[in-house]
Amino acid sequence: MYKIETRRVSVWYGPHKALDAVSLALERNQVLALIGPSGCGKSTFLRLLNRMNDFVEGFRLEGQVLIDGEDIYAPGVDPVHLRRRVGMVLPEANAVPFFHLRECSLRSAPAKSAQGVSHPRAGLSRPLGKRLYGTK
Numbered sequence: 001m002y003k004i005e006t007r008r009v010s011v012w013y014g015p016h017k018a019l020d021a022v023s024l025a026l027e028r029n030q031v032l033a034l035i036g037p038s039g040c041g042k043s044t045f046l047r048l049l050n051r052m053n054d055f056v057e058g059f060r061l062e063g064q065v066l067i068d069g070e071d072i073y074a075p076g077v078d079p080v081h082l083r084r085r086v087g088m089v090l091p092e093a094n095a096v097p098f099f100h101l102r103e104c105s106l107r108s109a110p111a112k113s114a115q116g117v118s119h120p121r122a123g124l125s126r127p128l129g130k131r132l133y134g135t136k
């Protein structure tokens with residue numbers, strides 16, 4: 001069984017096709033470098049692996065992405081659980097692409113605190129919470 005496998009994966013953002021039938025298979029501990037010009041789909045491919053593209057409006061996928069043999073886009077797969085297993089180290093200090101850090105903290109905080117948020121409930125350090133929310 002491969003650690004990561006994609007089977008004829010195509011991705012669209014609305015009408016725009018960003019990936020065209022990408023198939024590859026990676027063994028555990030294998031290192032892969034994605035090299036190509038800007039806009040060729042490197043980030044789209046990486047974001048597929050922990051379902052970050054789910055946040056993009058108009059995103060559509062065909063094909064299969066398997067991790068440890070499991071289709072991570074199958075119905076019933078919990079993306080939050082998946083992201084605990086499949087991490088991503090980004091070049092910019094942003095916990096989730098497309099979201100401002102404040103939104104990230106709200107989304108990860110308990111539902112109750114998403115109404116009248118206070119930073120300790122969102123699990124932020126005090127200095128960071130103060131900068132985001134302007135509270136002590």
Ligand SMILES: Nc1ncnc2c1ncn2[C@@H]1O[C@H](COP(=O)(O)OP(=O)(O)O)[C@@H](O)[C@H]1O
Binds near residue numbers: 036
């Ligand atoms: N959020 C998005 N909405 C619409 N189109 C996007 C989005 N992100 C990327 N694209 C388009 O998908 C293609 C692949 O982009 P991307 O994966 O960011 O390429 P790379 O990382 O190789 O520069 C590009 O044509 C880009 O314009």
Ligand SMILES: [Mg+2]
Binds near residue numbers: 042043044
């Ligand atoms: Mg990129």
